[in-house]
Amino acid sequence: MAKKIRILLAKPGLDGHDRGAKVLARCFRDAGFEVIYTGCHNTPEQIVNAAIQEDVDMVGLSCLSGAHTYLYPEVVQQLKDRGVTDIPVVGGGIIPDRDMQPLYDAGLKAIFTPGATLDSIVEWINTNIAAKE
Amino acid sequence: MLFTQELLDQSSLLRKKWEDEVKRVVSKNPDQKADWSTVSDLGIKRIYGPEDIGGMDFEKDIAYPGQFPFLRGCQATGYRGKYWTFRMFSGMGTAVTTNERWHYLLNNGQTGLSTAFDFPTLMGYDTDSPKAKGECGKCGVAIDTIEDFFDLTKGIPLGKVSTSMTINPPATILWAMYCATADIQGIPLTQLSGTIQNDMLKEFIAQKTLMCPPEPSVKLISDTIEFGTKYVPKWNTVSISGYHIREAGATAVQELAFTLRDGMEYVEDVIRRKGLPVDSFAPRLSFFFNSHIDFFEEIAKMRAARRIWSRGMRERYGSTDERSWWMRFHTQTAGCSLTAQQPYNNVVRTATEALAAVLGGTASLHTNSLDEVLCLPSDHAVQIALRTQQIIAEETGVCNTIDPLAGSYFVEALTNEMEEQAWDYIHKIDELGGMVAAIEKGFPQLEISDAAYKFQRQIDAAEKIMIGVNKYNVENEEVDIPLVEIDETVEQEQLQRLAAVKRNRDSKRVKECLEDIKKACEKGENVMPYCIEAVKARASVQEICDVYREVYGEYRDPGIY
Numbered sequence: 001m002a003k004k005i006r007i008l009l010a011k012p013g014l015d016g017h018d019r020g021a022k023v024l025a026r027c028f029r030d031a032g033f034e035v036i037y038t039g040c041h042n043t044p045e046q047i048v049n050a051a052i053q054e055d056v057d058m059v060g061l062s063c064l065s066g067a068h069t070y071l072y073p074e075v076v077q078q079l080k081d082r083g084v085t086d087i088p089v090v091g092g093g094i095i096p097d098r099d100m101q102p103l104y105d106a107g108l109k110a111i112f113t114p115g116a117t118l119d120s121i122v123e124w125i126n127t128n129i130a131a132k133e
Numbered sequence: 134m135l136f137t138q139e140l141l142d143q144s145s146l147l148r149k150k151w152e153d154e155v156k157r158v159v160s161k162n163p164d165q166k167a168d169w170s171t172v173s174d175l176g177i178k179r180i181y182g183p184e185d186i187g188g189m190d191f192e193k194d195i196a197y198p199g200q201f202p203f204l205r206g207c208q209a210t211g212y213r214g215k216y217w218t219f220r221m222f223s224g225m226g227t228a229v230t231t232n233e234r235w236h237y238l239l240n241n242g243q244t245g246l247s248t249a250f251d252f253p254t255l256m257g258y259d260t261d262s263p264k265a266k267g268e269c270g271k272c273g274v275a276i277d278t279i280e281d282f283f284d285l286t287k288g289i290p291l292g293k294v295s296t297s298m299t300i301n302p303p304a305t306i307l308w309a310m311y312c313a314t315a316d317i318q319g320i321p322l323t324q325l326s327g328t329i330q331n332d333m334l335k336e337f338i339a340q341k342t343l344m345c346p347p348e349p350s351v352k353l354i355s356d357t358i359e360f361g362t363k364y365v366p367k368w369n370t371v372s373i374s375g376y377h378i379r380e381a382g383a384t385a386v387q388e389l390a391f392t393l394r395d396g397m398e399y400v401e402d403v404i405r406r407k408g409l410p411v412d413s414f415a416p417r418l419s420f421f422f423n424s425h426i427d428f429f430e431e432i433a434k435m436r437a438a439r440r441i442w443s444r445g446m447r448e449r450y451g452s453t454d455e456r457s458w459w460m461r462f463h464t465q466t467a468g469c470s471l472t473a474q475q476p477y478n479n480v481v482r483t484a485t486e487a488l489a490a491v492l493g494g495t496a497s498l499h500t501n502s503l504d505e506v507l508c509l510p511s512d513h514a515v516q517i518a519l520r521t522q523q524i525i526a527e528e529t530g531v532c533n534t535i536d537p538l539a540g541s542y543f544v545e546a547l548t549n550e551m552e553e554q555a556w557d558y559i560h561k562i563d564e565l566g567g568m569v570a571a572i573e574k575g576f577p578q579l580e581i582s583d584a585a586y587k588f589q590r591q592i593d594a595a596e597k598i599m600i601g602v603n604k605y606n607v608e609n610e611e612v613d614i615p616l617v618e619i620d621e622t623v624e625q626e627q628l629q630r631l632a633a634v635k636r637n638r639d640s641k642r643v644k645e646c647l648e649d650i651k652k653a654c655e656k657g658e659n660v661m662p663y664c665i666e667a668v669k670a671r672a673s674v675q676e677i678c679d680v681y682r683e684v685y686g687e688y689r690d691p692g693i694y
Contacts, residue, residue, distance in 0.1 A: 013252070013267065013268060014252035014253060014255070014256045014258070014264065014265070014268055014342075015252060015272075016336075016340050016341025016342055016343075016690075017341075017380075018341060018381070018690075018692075019380070019381050019382050019469075019585050022582050022585065022586075022694040023382075023582075023585055023586050023589045025694045026582070026586045026694055027586070027589075037692045037694055038692055039689065039690035039691060039692025040341045040343070040690040040692070041256075041341075041343070041689075041690060043263075043264065065252050065268060065271055065272050066268075066271040066272060066508070066619070067252075067267040067268045067271055069267070070266065070267030071267055074267075094473060094506065094507060096507060096508065096612075096616055097612065098616075113473070114472070114473040114474070114506070114602075115473070115474055115602055115606075117593040118589060118590070118593050119593060
């Protein structure tokens with residue numbers, strides 16, 4: 001049997017709007033991925049530690065407080081600082097157009113905004129993320 | 134019985150004829166779709182008639198406004214005496230910026246204030262905490278010490294305007310700042326009116342601004358209820374909130390049931406822990422509901438809420454003061470019903486939801502701005518939202534008569550059905566050992582998460598419609614509304630302010646005050662008087678919260694899904 005894709009879902013920062021993250025956690029589970037959801041209020045450092053410890057194939061970030069401009073790039077940077085180059089980071093939330101390019105420039109692999117269907121996100125993962133051997 | 138047997142027989146005969154006609158028409162022209170249900174998936178019949186509400190008792194179940202069971206409103210005159218309070222939730226950047234917005238709103242005819250705090254303040258961290266980095270002023274106003282509070286309330290007559298503060302874990306501290314500011318200005322506490330949200334149970338269930346575990350969190354709330362009862366009698370010390378429960382994905386019935394059961398949990402705790410008689414404090418309990426997009430479901434929910442509360446207070450807690458039976462509530466239109474796509478459509482959604490809240494008999498209302506799904510609201514967007522309320526109040530004529538939908542076969546039947554389903558949930562939570570126990574078992578969290586997931590699937594499959602999201606979409610839409618941005622200088626400014634306060638205060642006095650709060654926590658004493666002293670001495674929000682965290686422990690979101 002093929003190895004399952006392992007995904008860390010995390011909410012960085014102080015934001016508590018976790019509806020989206022939890023809906024995705026269920027969706028990913030139903031799609032046959034292994035999901036680790038760490039709940040609200042994680043620091044970038046905690047997220048990076050969990051990603052390394054759990055040896056995940058992807059990190060998904062959700063933040064709706066407006067602090068994504070600081071928090072998402074911070075997670076990418078701290079992964080780099082720890083020498084991790086094989087865990088892509090994707091983000092979701094209400095991301096204004098003006099923030100999109102800076103986030104991609106900071107190293108985010110994909111950004112999903114309102115209107116993205118669950119199936120379209122699953123499809124993106126199946127196309128772009130492979131389970132580590 | 135609402136109807137005579139003769140009328141029911143007549144109705145049954147006519148109904149049979151109508152049903153035959155429906156069958157004939159549908160066989161030729163089928164309905165557009167098979168499923169007709171509310172946004173919460175409550176099935177709705179094609180028609181309602183006398184037989185759907187024939188079992189109701191007029192005196193016991195309906196009556197008049199100001200009469201038990203308060204289905205039709207808590208007071209006799211409805212909106213003729215006074216419209217609901219136009220209360221727009223606002224807060225952004227620094228205290229000075231928010232104070233400017235407050236004056237702008239008051240000058241535009243707003244009648245009460247409502248404060249949004251930024252995330253560090255909401256979670257009990259100061260701007261200089263590493264956890265606060267990147268968040269300062271983003272989702273509301275940053276308050277670190279009473280010095281910020283002075284700026285926030287500058288030029289606001291605290292003894293006259295009622296102020297609501299959406300604050301939960303650090304509610305004791307922000308309320309202490311309000312009381313201390315009034316005290317310094319020579320305004321007696323007995324004149325202060327307003328609300329602190331101060332409802333931690335719904336934080337564990339839904340909103341997730343968290344600090345200490347459920348049990349000590351409820352203790353701090355009981356402290357404020359006790360302090361308010363004795364010294365600040367016009368203050369609503371808790372706003373028991375369904376809003377966030379609904380936004381997290383709950384159905385209307387779940388919102389109704391979990392909110393009311395939360396309220397009952399606080400009542401039980403104050404009686405048990407503080408030994409206060411129910412009628413000494415229950416009149417100051419207030420509520421806060423969401424008004425979602427399904428028009429009649431929302432109206433029925435609000436009407437049912439009043440009836441459940443009055444019945445519960447009388448039957449479960451033996452309350453004899455009718456003021457304790459009144460469910461007074463604030464309403465906010467549903468943020469989660471708004472769309473980032475084609476954002477001007479949000480004005481229509483908000484207007485519809487606001488109208489439902491008014492027909493449901495709300496005491497106070499916030500209408501969302503069209504841009505709130507994208508950013509903090511601009512002045513112009515806020516003005517449209519406020520004008521929406523003013524148009525409903527002063528142009529549409531809906532305030533002419535009280536509870537105009539009473540007696541509608543449909544609305545009464547839906548109200549009854551929602552009440553019944555809510556009681557089922559309430560009894561289930563009783564069986565689990567109460568709301569704290571239910572939360573520890575993850576019960577309400579999982580119920581909501583089931584509902585949220587189901588709804589998202591329905592949206593993706595276009596079984597439920599959101600215009601602009603899964604129907605009538607515009608390809609490559611460009612959002613052409615101005616987006617308010619809080620720039621990074623706000624954080625720098627606030628850091629400097631906080632550093633200056635910390636430099637200039639008497640740090641020995643601060644230490645003593647914090648020590649006093651610690652002792653009060655350890656002894657189970659009421660913390661409020663000590664908090665007032667501490668904030669006067671310029672102790673910060675985080676310094677006091679750190680004491681709570683030290684004594685009571687810190688709660689981590691278990692991430693139940």
